[in-house]
Amino acid sequence: xxxxxxxxxxxxxxxxxxxxxxxxxxxxxxxxxxxxxxxxxxxxxxxxxxxxxxxxxxxxxxxxxxxxxxxxxxxxxxxxxxxxxxxxxxxxxxxxxxxxxxxxxxxxxxxxxxxxxxxxxxxxxxxxxxxxxxxxxxxxxxxxxxxxxxxxxxxxxxxxxxxxxxxxxxxxxxxxxxxxxxxxxxxxxxxxxxxxxxxxxxxxxxxxxxxxxxxxxxxxxxxxxxxxxxxxxxxxxxxxxxxxxxxxxxxxxxxxxxxxxxxxxxxxxxxxxxxxxxxxxxxxxxxxxxxxxxxxxxxxxxxxxxxxxxxxxxxxxxxxxxxxxxxxxxxxxxxxxxxxxxxxxxxx
Amino acid sequence: xxxxxxxxxxxxxxxxxxxxxxxxxxxxxxxxxxxxxxxxxxxxxxxxxxxxxxxxxxxxxxxxxxxxxxxxxxxxxxxxxxxxxxxxxxxxxxxxxxxxxxxxxxxxxxxxxxxxxxxxxxxxxxxxxxxxxxxxxxxxxxxxxxxxxxxxxxxxxxxxxxxxxxxxxxxxxxxxxxxxxxxxxxxxxxxxxxxxxxxxxxxxxxxxxxxxxxxxxxxxxxxxxxxxxxxxxxxxxxxxxxxxxxxxxxxxxxxxxxxxxxxxxxxxxxxxxxxxxxxxxxxxxxxxxxxxxxxxxxxxxxxxxxxxxxxxxxxxxxxxxxxxxxxxxxxxxxxxxxxxxxxxxxxx
Ligand SMILES: CC(C)[C@H](C(=O)O)[C@@H](O)C(=O)O
Ligand SMILES: CC(C)[C@H](C(=O)O)[C@@H](O)C(=O)O
Numbered sequence: 001x002x003x004x005x006x007x008x009x010x011x012x013x014x015x016x017x018x019x020x021x022x023x024x025x026x027x028x029x030x031x032x033x034x035x036x037x038x039x040x041x042x043x044x045x046x047x048x049x050x051x052x053x054x055x056x057x058x059x060x061x062x063x064x065x066x067x068x069x070x071x072x073x074x075x076x077x078x079x080x081x082x083x084x085x086x087x088x089x090x091x092x093x094x095x096x097x098x099x100x101x102x103x104x105x106x107x108x109x110x111x112x113x114x115x116x117x118x119x120x121x122x123x124x125x126x127x128x129x130x131x132x133x134x135x136x137x138x139x140x141x142x143x144x145x146x147x148x149x150x151x152x153x154x155x156x157x158x159x160x161x162x163x164x165x166x167x168x169x170x171x172x173x174x175x176x177x178x179x180x181x182x183x184x185x186x187x188x189x190x191x192x193x194x195x196x197x198x199x200x201x202x203x204x205x206x207x208x209x210x211x212x213x214x215x216x217x218x219x220x221x222x223x224x225x226x227x228x229x230x231x232x233x234x235x236x237x238x239x240x241x242x243x244x245x246x247x248x249x250x251x252x253x254x255x256x257x258x259x260x261x262x263x264x265x266x267x268x269x270x271x272x273x274x275x276x277x278x279x280x281x282x283x284x285x286x287x288x289x290x291x292x293x294x295x296x297x298x299x300x301x302x303x304x305x306x307x308x309x310x311x312x313x314x315x316x317x318x319x320x321x322x323x324x325x326x327x328x329x330x331x332x333x334x335x336x337x338x339x340x341x342x343x344x345x346x347x348x
Numbered sequence: 349x350x351x352x353x354x355x356x357x358x359x360x361x362x363x364x365x366x367x368x369x370x371x372x373x374x375x376x377x378x379x380x381x382x383x384x385x386x387x388x389x390x391x392x393x394x395x396x397x398x399x400x401x402x403x404x405x406x407x408x409x410x411x412x413x414x415x416x417x418x419x420x421x422x423x424x425x426x427x428x429x430x431x432x433x434x435x436x437x438x439x440x441x442x443x444x445x446x447x448x449x450x451x452x453x454x455x456x457x458x459x460x461x462x463x464x465x466x467x468x469x470x471x472x473x474x475x476x477x478x479x480x481x482x483x484x485x486x487x488x489x490x491x492x493x494x495x496x497x498x499x500x501x502x503x504x505x506x507x508x509x510x511x512x513x514x515x516x517x518x519x520x521x522x523x524x525x526x527x528x529x530x531x532x533x534x535x536x537x538x539x540x541x542x543x544x545x546x547x548x549x550x551x552x553x554x555x556x557x558x559x560x561x562x563x564x565x566x567x568x569x570x571x572x573x574x575x576x577x578x579x580x581x582x583x584x585x586x587x588x589x590x591x592x593x594x595x596x597x598x599x600x601x602x603x604x605x606x607x608x609x610x611x612x613x614x615x616x617x618x619x620x621x622x623x624x625x626x627x628x629x630x631x632x633x634x635x636x637x638x639x640x641x642x643x644x645x646x647x648x649x650x651x652x653x654x655x656x657x658x659x660x661x662x663x664x665x666x667x668x669x670x671x672x673x674x675x676x677x678x679x680x681x682x683x684x685x686x687x688x689x690x691x692x693x694x695x696x
Pocket of ligand 2: 187218438439624626
C-alpha cells in the first residue's frame with residue numbers, strides 16, 4: 001500500500017526539520033512494507049513574495065487529494081507579516097479542511113530532563129478546538145490610525161464546533177484515565193465561555209464514566225506547572241489550547257519536542273501533522289533545530305493512517321535515541337538536526 | 349496622617365486572608381506614625397443572596413471616597429455563577445473606577461523554592477490591561493439551547509486604553525532593566541492584536557532607551573518556564589495578562605504568593621489591592637490559606653499611598669519570615685494562615 005503525503009516544509013527551520021525527518025519516516029514505512037509517496041508543495045513566504053499569495057487559490061482543494069499533510073513551519077515575519085502568512089496558509093488549511101481537532105500529546109520522553117523540579121508524572125493530552133472561537137478572524141477597526149481608533153476582534157463559537165471537539169475529548173478520556181479537564185474563562189467571558197461550560201455539561205451526560213473538572217484557563221495554566229500529575233485529557237478552545245500546549249511543550253523539555261495532529265473527526269479526509277514550534281528564523285541554517293517534534297508528528301500521522309505498528313516503532317526509536325543521550329543543543333546535546341534524525345533512524 | 353481604606357474581604361478564603369493580614373498592616377502603619385482606618389464592606393456572594401446584587405447600585409461611587417481598596421477574593425461558584433459574582437463586583441470595580449493598569453510583581457521570595465529546576469533569577473513585573481479587551485463583556489448568543497446556537501464574545505480595544513497601559517509599562521521598564529516585552533497573538537488575531545503591535549511601535553518611539561521585544565502569548569508563556577531570566581517587564585492585554593500572571597504565580601511558588609495592584613495612572617483615585625488567588629472554597633475554614641499574597645498586596649497599597657518606607661518594612665518582614673522557614677502547608681510549612689501573618693508581624 002502507498003500513501004500519498006503532501007509535504008509542506010514552509011519557512012525557516014520548517015524546511016530543515018522536514019528534510020531531516022522525512023527519510024526516517026520512509027525507513028519506518030519500508031520496515032512495515034508500505035510506501036509513503038511525498039509530493040513537495042512549495043507554499044511558504046518565499047512563494048508569497050513571488051506569487052502574492054501563500055498558496056494557490058485552489059490550494060485547499062489540491063490537498064484533499066492526499067492521504068495526509070506533513071508540515072514543517074510557516075512564517076518569516078521580517079518579510080511577510082505573521083497575520084498574513086499564518087492566516088493564509090496554516091490557519092486557512094485548518095479551517096478549509098475543517099480540521100476541527102488539534103491533538104497534542106505532552107509527556108517527557110525517556111532520558112529527557114524537563115524544567116520542573118518535580119519527578120511526578122507528566123503526561124497530558126491536549127485536545128484543542130481548531131477552526132473557530134478566538135481564531136474566527138471576525139472583526140475590524142474604526143478611526144484607523146486616529147485618536148478615536150477602536151479595534152474589535154470577535155470570537156465565534158458554534159454548537160456543532162464546540163460539541164465535536166468536546167466529544168472527541170471525552171472519547172479520548174475514555175481510552176486514557178477517564179479524567180477530563182474542560183477549560184474556559186467563564187468568570188470573565190460570559191457569552192462564549194458560559195456556552196462552553198453548558199456544552200461540557202451536555203456532552204458529559206453521554207459519558208457518565210468520565211470524570212469532568214472545569215478549570216479557568218489561568219488556573220489550569222498554573223496547575224500544569226504546580227500539579228501536572230493531576231491532569232490528563234485537557235479540552236480547550238482554539239486560543240486557550242494554543243497557550244496551554246506551549247506550556248505543555250515547555251514542561252516536556254521545550255518546543256523542540258511538541259507534536260501536533262490536526263484532524264477532521266467528523267467527515268474524515270486528510271489530516272495535517274506538524275511540530276508545534278514555529279519557523280525560528282533566528283536559528284536557520286545552523287543545524288540547531290530539534291527534529292524530534294517533527295518525527296513525533298510523523299508518528300501521529302502514521303497512527304492516523306492506520307499504521308499503528310509503524311507509529312509505535314517510530315516512537316520506540318525516538319525514545320531509544322533520547323534515552324541514549326542523543327540530542328540537539330536545546331536538549332543539552334551536541335548533535336545537529338540531521339544527526340539526531342539519523343540517530344533515531346539507527347535506533348529503528 | 350490617616351488613610352481611609354475600604355476593606356472588601358469578599359468570599360471564601362478572602363475573609364481569612366484579610367483577617368490575618370489587616371492587623372499586620374496596622375502594625376506597620378503604627379511604626380511609621382500614620383494610621384489606616386478600615387471600613388469593612390460586606391459585598392460578596394452572601395450579600396448577593398440577601399440583596400440580589402453583588403454590591404449596592406452606588407457601590408463604585410461609595411468607593412471613590414476612600415484612599416484605597418483592599419480586597420480578599422470574590423466567588424462562591426456553588427451558589428452564585430462566577431460570571432455574575434466576578435463581573436458584577438471585581439470586574440465592575442476595575443472598570444467602574446477605570447483601574448486601567450493591573451501591576452503584578454513575580455519573584456521568588458527569600459527561602460522559597462519554586463517549581464523550576466533552574467536557579468537563574470526569576471523577577472518579572474507584569475503590567476496587565478485591566479478594563480477592556482477580552483473582558484469587555486460585549487457579545488451574545490442566538491438560537492440559545494438549540495442546534496444552531498452561536499455564541500459571540502467581542503474583544504474591544506481602544507487607542508486610549510491600549511496606549512495608557514503601554515505607556516505605564518514603558519515607564520516601569522525605564523525604572524528597571526530597560527527591557528520590555530509586549531505580548532500579542534497577532535499571527536492569529538489580525539484586528540485587535542495587530543493594532544496592539546502598532547500601538548507598541550508608536551509608544552516605543554517615545555522611549556528610545558527601552559528595548560522592546562514582541563512575543564506571541566503562547567511563546568512567552570513557554571519562555572517564562574524555559575528562560576524566565578530573559579524577561580523583565582511584560583505588558584499584556586487583560587486576558588493574556590491574566591494567564592501570564594497565573595504562570596508567574598506558579599513559578600514564584602504558587603498562587604499563595606502573587607499580589608496585585610489595580611490602579612488608575614491617568615486620573616488617579618483609589619487603587620484596589622488584592623491577592624491574585626481566588627476564594628478557594630475547597631480549603632475554607634481550615635486555616636490553610638497563605639496570607640503572603642495579601643500581605644504583599646498590602647505592601648503595594650502602602651507604596652501606592654506614598655508610604656514607601658512602610659512598604660519596604662513590610663516586604664522586608666515578609667522575606668525575613670520566609671527566609672526563616674515560616675510557611676503555610678502550600679509552602680511545605682505547618683503554620684496556619686493566622687500564624688504565618690503573626691510571624692511576619694513579629695519580624696517587623
Ligand atoms: C503560528 C500560530 C498561528 C499557531 C497557532 O496559534 O495556532 C501556532 O502557535 C500553533 O500552536 O500551531
Ligand atoms: C477572578 C477573575 C475574573 C480574575 C481575572 O481574570 O481578572 C482573576 O483571575 C485575576 O487574575 O484577578
